[in-house]
Amino acid sequence: MLLTSDVALVDGTVRHRFALRIEGGAIVAAGAREELARAGEPVTDLGRRAMLPGTVNAHNHSFQSLLRGFGDDLPFLEWRDKALYRFSPRLDTEGVYTGALFAFAEMALHGVTTVCDFFYLNNNGNDNARAVIAAARALGMRIVMARCFYDWDGAPAMYRESVADAHERFLGLHAEFAGARDVLVCPAPHSLHGASEEMIRAGADAAARVGTRWHIHLAEEKYQVDDARKVYGTTPLRAIEKMGLLSSDLVAVHGCWFDADERAMLAERGASLAYNPNSNMFLGDGVTDVVDLVARGARVALGTDGGCSNSRVSVFDEMRACALLQKVARTDGQAIDAETCFRMGTAWGGEVLGLPIGRLAVGQRADVSFVDLDDLSLWPWIEGQTLAKNIVYSLSPRAISDVFVEGEPIVRDRTLVRVSLDEVRERVRALTADWHRE
Numbered sequence: 001m002l003l004t005s006d007v008a009l010v011d012g013t014v015r016h017r018f019a020l021r022i023e024g025g026a027i028v029a030a031g032a033r034e035e036l037a038r039a040g041e042p043v044t045d046l047g048r049r050a051m052l053p054g055t056v057n058a059h060n061h062s063f064q065s066l067l068r069g070f071g072d073d074l075p076f077l078e079w080r081d082k083a084l085y086r087f088s089p090r091l092d093t094e095g096v097y098t099g100a101l102f103a104f105a106e107m108a109l110h111g112v113t114t115v116c117d118f119f120y121l122n123n124n125g126n127d128n129a130r131a132v133i134a135a136a137r138a139l140g141m142r143i144v145m146a147r148c149f150y151d152w153d154g155a156p157a158m159y160r161e162s163v164a165d166a167h168e169r170f171l172g173l174h175a176e177f178a179g180a181r182d183v184l185v186c187p188a189p190h191s192l193h194g195a196s197e198e199m200i201r202a203g204a205d206a207a208a209r210v211g212t213r214w215h216i217h218l219a220e221e222k223y224q225v226d227d228a229r230k231v232y233g234t235t236p237l238r239a240i241e242k243m244g245l246l247s248s249d250l251v252a253v254h255g256c257w258f259d260a261d262e263r264a265m266l267a268e269r270g271a272s273l274a275y276n277p278n279s280n281m282f283l284g285d286g287v288t289d290v291v292d293l294v295a296r297g298a299r300v301a302l303g304t305d306g307g308c309s310n311s312r313v314s315v316f317d318e319m320r321a322c323a324l325l326q327k328v329a330r331t332d333g334q335a336i337d338a339e340t341c342f343r344m345g346t347a348w349g350g351e352v353l354g355l356p357i358g359r360l361a362v363g364q365r366a367d368v369s370f371v372d373l374d375d376l377s378l379w380p381w382i383e384g385q386t387l388a389k390n391i392v393y394s395l396s397p398r399a400i401s402d403v404f405v406e407g408e409p410i411v412r413d414r415t416l417v418r419v420s421l422d423e424v425r426e427r428v429r430a431l432t433a434d435w436h437r438e
């Protein structure tokens, strides 16, 4: 099958009449439509819709979309107790599925083709994680299931497991989906405060056993640096390094309070960062020095974080927020450019998650989004000269028209292909109706 349109953004360059040949969900050829075309081959031509790599959401907690609006404008501990700890323990497996379907449906409509769900409502098993994966599959979205390892006893019981159980259950879940093209299961010890040292070691060990990366929240808020000093006698990334676990397998989430030496260490060891600028602003966490990390050669991806700490689910929105926040933090309009932020949300997202996604190139999976070039948010239209800038700075979500994963359509003409929005709304309404009355 040939997938084509009038304009494409290929590794930052505008290409006219560009096409992809897709076989078995992979891009097997890419180039000028005239050169690629073969007689009799089916062609899907989207005309005046610009072809872009699908966006990669490197950090999310899908169930949190259900809590949207419940804890806004509160201090963190109050939000945690009044929203997170109050409502999340009520979610059974069906509720977890509904939360994921809700979050992922909205993401798909915003051009997300891969989501990494950092999932901690494990309830002493894998049924809930399977439900999250099933929701992604129902929509046709690719998922990285970052299965949490959590043992801090201040959290609700459904978050917590013994070290041995977390390790064994993770390996079981990973084996279930080994070889799947649309699902990657990797371990995710929650954080220095949510997971004991033994739990963190178990997560890193599990990653090494199955050959994946592992994710962990680090240095999101300033108090976490103070806590790390108390418990580990040093700052968060140094604590990981002291454990002997700082390697290219590590995906640190947030890193707002990494100091210059920690940023250098992260880059030198080939570790990655999942950066969530909107969430960091929403919660008043702080500003990760991404400009410095990129200059040092670190891999940086973008994440939306949970739907109640942002409260949006668009990676295009994160690209814009990343650029603006870095510029204001340095009071320098040239601190970072649109093209770099676009790469963070696409190609670098693929690199951070360890998947062949995020580029319109041979050897990549065929995950593609299209935006309508007649949408006013992308005008004036000057043969695409300003397309890369406008995608990051002015794109309206209204312009996102079509989304393909593994070469299969999951959104066409702004409509989900496989799941009805009425079903999503009805599920969310039925699940949360009582919450609103309390």
Ligand SMILES: [Zn+2]
Residues within 6 Å of the ligand: 059, 060, 061, 118, 217, 253, 305, 306
């Ligand atoms: Zn998070």
